[in-house]
Amino acid sequence: MIYKKQVSKNVKKIFILIIAFCLNEVNSVEFYTEKPAFLPSCKIYEPGFTKCSTNTIQKLIDQLIIGIPEITATFGPFDPMHVKNIIFKQDSTEAASIRANLTNVFVKGFSKMKIKQSKVSKKDFSWDTKIFLPKMRMDADYTMEGKILLIPLQGKGTIFIEIENLDIYMHTIIQLYEKGGFTFDNITNINVDLNMTRVRTHLTNLFNGASKEVEDSTNKFFNDNWRDFYEALKPIIVETVEGILYDVMSKVFHLIPANFFIEDIPTSEKLYGKANTA
Numbered sequence: 001m002i003y004k005k006q007v008s009k010n011v012k013k014i015f016i017l018i019i020a021f022c023l024n025e026v027n028s029v030e031f032y033t034e035k036p037a038f039l040p041s042c043k044i045y046e047p048g049f050t051k052c053s054t055n056t057i058q059k060l061i062d063q064l065i066i067g068i069p070e071i072t073a074t075f076g077p078f079d080p081m082h083v084k085n086i087i088f089k090q091d092s093t094e095a096a097s098i099r100a101n102l103t104n105v106f107v108k109g110f111s112k113m114k115i116k117q118s119k120v121s122k123k124d125f126s127w128d129t130k131i132f133l134p135k136m137r138m139d140a141d142y143t144m145e146g147k148i149l150l151i152p153l154q155g156k157g158t159i160f161i162e163i164e165n166l167d168i169y170m171h172t173i174i175q176l177y178e179k180g181g182f183t184f185d186n187i188t189n190i191n192v193d194l195n196m197t198r199v200r201t202h203l204t205n206l207f208n209g210a211s212k213e214v215e216d217s218t219n220k221f222f223n224d225n226w227r228d229f230y231e232a233l234k235p236i237i238v239e240t241v242e243g244i245l246y247d248v249m250s251k252v253f254h255l256i257p258a259n260f261f262i263e264d265i266p267t268s269e270k271l272y273g274k275a276n277t278a
């Protein structure tokens with residue numbers, strides 16, 4: 001009797017597992033085995049590769065904005081985009097020595113992302129990408145203590161940072177690996193360099209709301225001296241942009257084989273030699 005009960009329980013369990021497995025299979029795949037129609041592929045050993053690749057990466061971005069189900073499922077919507085909390089500690093540079101925690105961080109503007117150039121190295125297949133965003137805006141709740149531009153700050157409130165005409169130069173280091181008969185990019189490092197024409201900001205409840213007048217004049221000071229303000233907060237902003245690009249790009253490139261971007265990409269074995277393949 002007990003034995004029978006146990007068996008039927010197990011059968012039930014297996015049945016549920018099978019259903020769960022089937023649902024998963026229908027809803028999403030671990031990686032693509034067929035080239036998606038939105039993606040034109042290029043050949044790196046043929047002339048005009050950079051032009052072709054620039055167009056391909058733009059097509060990828062356009063599709064991310066429309067929504068790629070496997071990416072949206074784990075990453076969420078592209079614009080506005082919810083990003084991880086930022087815990088920031090900067091010890092005494094000239095311009096800033098602050099500790100700040102940002103929560104409820106939302107970033108807007110990535111749906112207007114333009115790929116200006118996408119170069120790929122034939123040596124190690126790292127990428128150099130030039131990206132333009134007409135506007136990027138970050139909204140968050142903050143707690144902060146320390147100094148920005150010599151102004152002692154201690155407060156808790158909301159912050160926005162809005163950047164106009166943002167040029168992003170992104171250097172991406174990758175490692176090729178094989179999966180299911182395809183070659184994939186594993187992104188191991190992203191570095192960005194930023195230029196912009198203007199930064200606007202506003203922090204509410206600076207100095208814990210002690211003086212509205214001082215709060216307003218401090219915000220005005222940050223906006224009047226936006227280049228210095230940007231330099232002071234540059235590590236936070238750069239880390240945020242790097243984090244966003246890393247998260248989305250690594251999801252994309254574990255999902256879509258590199259072969260669908262670069263038809264004639266060598267296998268990892270061919271590029272690194274047999275001994276080095278992990």
Ligand SMILES: *[C@@H]1O[C@H](CO)[C@@H](O)[C@H](O)[C@H]1NC(C)=O
Nearest residue numbers: 087088099100101143144145
């Ligand atoms: C930020 O959060 C950490 C722990 O999550 C805390 O130790 C630290 O004091 C916070 N910093 C500020 C400025 O609120």
Ligand SMILES: *[C@@H]1O[C@H](CO)[C@@H](O)[C@H](O)[C@H]1NC(C)=O
Nearest residue numbers: 167168169170193194195196
């Ligand atoms: C930013 O401007 C500097 C100086 O003009 C230039 O060297 C750098 O390449 C630019 N970076 C970007 C991301 O446009």
Ligand SMILES: *[C@@H]1O[C@H](CO)[C@@H](O)[C@H](O)[C@H]1NC(C)=O
Nearest residue numbers: 175176177178186187188278
């Ligand atoms: C990707 O690189 C990371 C860090 O270098 C490594 O831990 C991970 O195993 C790699 N993933 C694949 C699929 O090669």
